[in-house]
Amino acid sequence: MSGWLHIAFPPLPALFAQLLIGLINGAFYAMLSLGLAVIFGLLNIINFTHGAQYMLGAFCAYLALSYLGVDYWGALILAPIVIGLIGIAMERLFLRHIYRLDHLYGLLLTFGLALIIEGLFRQQWGSSGLPYSIPEILSGGQNLGFMFLPNYRGWVIVASMVICLVTWLVIERTKLGAYLRAATENPTLVRAFGVNVPRMITLTYGFGVGLAALAGVMAAPIYQVNPLMGSNIIITVFAVVVIGGMGSILGSIVSGFVLGLVEGLTKVFYPEASATVIFVIMAIVLLVKPAGLFGRAT
Amino acid sequence: MGGKTWVAAVALLGAMAGPAAAQISGDVVKIGVLSDMSSLYADLAGPGSVWAAQMAVKDFGGKVAGKPVEVISGDHLNKPDVGSSIARQWFDDNGVDAIVDVPTSSVALAVQNVAKERGKVFLMSGPASSDLTGKACSPTGVHWTYDTYALAHGTGGALVKQGGDTWFFITADYAFGHALEHDTTAVVLAAGGKVLGSVNVPLNTADFSSYLLQAQQSKAKVIGLANAGGDTDNSIKQAGEFGIVAAGQRLAGLLVFVTDVNSLGLKAAQGLVLTESFYWDQDDATRAWSKRFIDQFHRPPSMVQAGVYGAVTHYLKAIEAAKTDDGAKVVAEMRALPINDFMTKNGKLREDGRVMRDMYLFEVKTPAESKYQFDYYKQLATIPADQAFRPLSESECPLVKKG
Numbered sequence: 001m002s003g004w005l006h007i008a009f010p011p012l013p014a015l016f017a018q019l020l021i022g023l024i025n026g027a028f029y030a031m032l033s034l035g036l037a038v039i040f041g042l043l044n045i046i047n048f049t050h051g052a053q054y055m056l057g058a059f060c061a062y063l064a065l066s067y068l069g070v071d072y073w074g075a076l077i078l079a080p081i082v083i084g085l086i087g088i089a090m091e092r093l094f095l096r097h098i099y100r101l102d103h104l105y106g107l108l109l110t111f112g113l114a115l116i117i118e119g120l121f122r123q124q125w126g127s128s129g130l131p132y133s134i135p136e137i138l139s140g141g142q143n144l145g146f147m148f149l150p151n152y153r154g155w156v157i158v159a160s161m162v163i164c165l166v167t168w169l170v171i172e173r174t175k176l177g178a179y180l181r182a183a184t185e186n187p188t189l190v191r192a193f194g195v196n197v198p199r200m201i202t203l204t205y206g207f208g209v210g211l212a213a214l215a216g217v218m219a220a221p222i223y224q225v226n227p228l229m230g231s232n233i234i235i236t237v238f239a240v241v242v243i244g245g246m247g248s249i250l251g252s253i254v255s256g257f258v259l260g261l262v263e264g265l266t267k268v269f270y271p272e273a274s275a276t277v278i279f280v281i282m283a284i285v286l287l288v289k290p291a292g293l294f295g296r297a298t
Numbered sequence: 299m300g301g302k303t304w305v306a307a308v309a310l311l312g313a314m315a316g317p318a319a320a321q322i323s324g325d326v327v328k329i330g331v332l333s334d335m336s337s338l339y340a341d342l343a344g345p346g347s348v349w350a351a352q353m354a355v356k357d358f359g360g361k362v363a364g365k366p367v368e369v370i371s372g373d374h375l376n377k378p379d380v381g382s383s384i385a386r387q388w389f390d391d392n393g394v395d396a397i398v399d400v401p402t403s404s405v406a407l408a409v410q411n412v413a414k415e416r417g418k419v420f421l422m423s424g425p426a427s428s429d430l431t432g433k434a435c436s437p438t439g440v441h442w443t444y445d446t447y448a449l450a451h452g453t454g455g456a457l458v459k460q461g462g463d464t465w466f467f468i469t470a471d472y473a474f475g476h477a478l479e480h481d482t483t484a485v486v487l488a489a490g491g492k493v494l495g496s497v498n499v500p501l502n503t504a505d506f507s508s509y510l511l512q513a514q515q516s517k518a519k520v521i522g523l524a525n526a527g528g529d530t531d532n533s534i535k536q537a538g539e540f541g542i543v544a545a546g547q548r549l550a551g552l553l554v555f556v557t558d559v560n561s562l563g564l565k566a567a568q569g570l571v572l573t574e575s576f577y578w579d580q581d582d583a584t585r586a587w588s589k590r591f592i593d594q595f596h597r598p599p600s601m602v603q604a605g606v607y608g609a610v611t612h613y614l615k616a617i618e619a620a621k622t623d624d625g626a627k628v629v630a631e632m633r634a635l636p637i638n639d640f641m642t643k644n645g646k647l648r649e650d651g652r653v654m655r656d657m658y659l660f661e662v663k664t665p666a667e668s669k670y671q672f673d674y675y676k677q678l679a680t681i682p683a684d685q686a687f688r689p690l691s692e693s694e695c696p697l698v699k700k701g
Contacts, residue, residue: 014511014512014515017511018508018511021505021507021508021511022508024505024507025505122336122340126340126341126595126597127336127337127338127339127340127341127344127528128338128340128341128342128527128528128531128557128558128560128561129528129531129561130561131561131562131563131565131566133565134539140541141539141540141541147511148514148540148541148545150539150540150541152539153507153539222505222535222536222539223504223505223532223535224528224531224532224535224561226528228337228338228528229504232502232504233504264508267508267509268508268512271471271497271498271499271500271508271509272471272498272500274499274500274503274508275500275503
């Protein structure tokens with residue numbers, strides 16, 4: 001029978017442990033929703049290929065290890081570059097033709113591309129996943145008193161927070177970021193100042209995709225490298241972006257981590273609902289604040 | 299007068315034609331392989347099951363009772379509504395005579411109903427729930443490969459015997475997970491053990507760490523994984539990461555397929571005790587069949603896929619003997635014939651739809667013990683059919699007459 005009653009009120013240390021676990025999942029939500037928000041902010045494209053690109057990052061790490069002997073640390077650098085370049089090629093080939101059209105076209109195009117990519121990988125590698133080990137130096141864990149924290153998970157939290165912070169600083173606090181934000185508001189005017197807006201858009205997409213690939217590499221040792229790993233997580237990440245406010249950088253980071261925590265708590269108090277709780281929150285946010293928690297109404 | 303003569307003539311012709319030729323509906327025997335083609339169970343069933351059905355038909359000669367045999371396939375997406383609507387369409391519009399495989403117990407329970415209403419044959423290799431031959435049994439339902447009762451008694455029983463008397467379950471939150479937890483709980487309690495808690499996890503979850511921590515805090519000696527496919531893989535992998543086995547708790551993968559071991563790797567899977575009805579490397583016959591599969595898919599076949607081959611072969615043999623594809627008559631013939639193929643020795647189809655077969659208890663080898671590609675299991679014990687499966691005296695199946 002359902003056993004959640006037995007653990008409905010866990011002792012405080014146990015609760016801390018669950019919150020920390022939630023934060024780790026939140027780290028992945030934040031990294032993925034950040035990329036989505038950057039892409040949406042500048043390109044006005046709802047990038048449904050994001051999950052597939054996250055999966056490609058993990059596969060890139062797996063293939064680099066199996067065929068080229070590139071280890072995890074090498075893959076952390078290699079995968080975002082390779083997959084980012086593939087993203088740039090996709091932007092040049094497909095996406096740039098549809099910027100002037102309704103959001104719906106971008107959504108359908110990227111969704112279709114995601115299905116094709118995932119289908120090809122499933123055909124080649126099956127659906128049961130491929131093993132990818134935790135790097136030697138990060139194996140094992142620390143006993144924190146209230147829980148045993150695997151070193152690798154600790155690394156994921158720290159690394160993703162740094163990545164999110166740096167991205168936020170670049171966009172909000174640098175000249176390059178100022179150009180980006182200006183181009184979002186008024187591309188024609190920015191072009192008049194001599195800025196190459198189309199190139200900036202292409203590079204931004206490449207950056208967003210690279211971010212997804214980076215998250216994929218970081219996920220590979222925890223989950224299996226699996227052609228379906230992206231489609232499983234991407235729907236949740238979209239809900240995170242909607243809750244944070246479409247296109248809001250800070251909103252996507254904060255809501256990524258916070259919703260990871262909320263999901264973690266749900267797994268303790270009512271695990272049956274853990275797959276749905278984020279969507280319930282999304283529905284409530286859309287009712288109360290349609291632009292999202294950090295979004296500006298337009 | 300003229301009218302009456304005609305009626306008599308037609309009746310006579312009909313009576314003559316009947317027994318002379320085999321009664322095959324639509325002049326073709328159509329077998330529909332309904333499986334998970336694209337998600338977490340696709341590697342342990344899916345395209346491999348379709349291939350197995352096609353091979354069975356090919357090896358049988360492509361014809362039965364003088365009529366051609368056709369294999370079609372569909373993807374039920376692990377959703378009962380999708381599965382039952384495909385089944386309905388196949389039976390009602392496409393002239394399908396039998397549905398095979400159907401991993402995912404919730405889908406199988408739905409398809410069982412559809413097939414039962416129409417008196418059509420349902421050959422179950424993929425699903426696990428023992429309810430399919432219990433309260434949800436059907437006169438034309440055949441549960442071929444394994445069930446939750448056998449898994450609970452095989453793996454659960456072995457671990458209880460080794461001293462694992464307190465359990466915590468991580469359970470897939472649908473028919474299969476609940477049935478497996480229920481059957482294993484019965485084994486644990488019967489042996490004087492205790493169940494300290496359980497947690498129901500949505501199907502297809504990526505992160506199990508939260509549930510593993512709950513299991514860890516329960517201090518149970520054994521953590522029972524009442525899940526399958528990718529869910530089991532992620533649980534085992536992440537349990538390793540959180541040092542759960544190193545800290546002294548034991549993991550019981552209640553349903554682990556060879557495909558799971560293949561994708562986990564021996565380093566993560568070593569030492570797991572598991573129950574299966576087939577392993578590719580058991581003898582010359584299993585190796586010969588499996589080689590054909592491996593040539594095609596580059597991974598070892600699961601017991602589900604081997605079971606699809608066996609079930610389809612036995613089904614065709616029964617049609618050949620009964621000279622009809624009528625569901626009830628074919629299944630009666632399947633009961634009468636002993637089952638013998640590369641994976642089944644002297645199997646027997648029981649009145650509740652359960653195929654009585656020996657099961658095997660395996661342990662996953664360590665990387666050092668593995669000598670060649672896919673050398674994964676060592677056999678610990680053979681569990682005879684009458685100990686592996688639920689005795690008829692405990693059956694809830696209405697078809698079982700108790701004397």
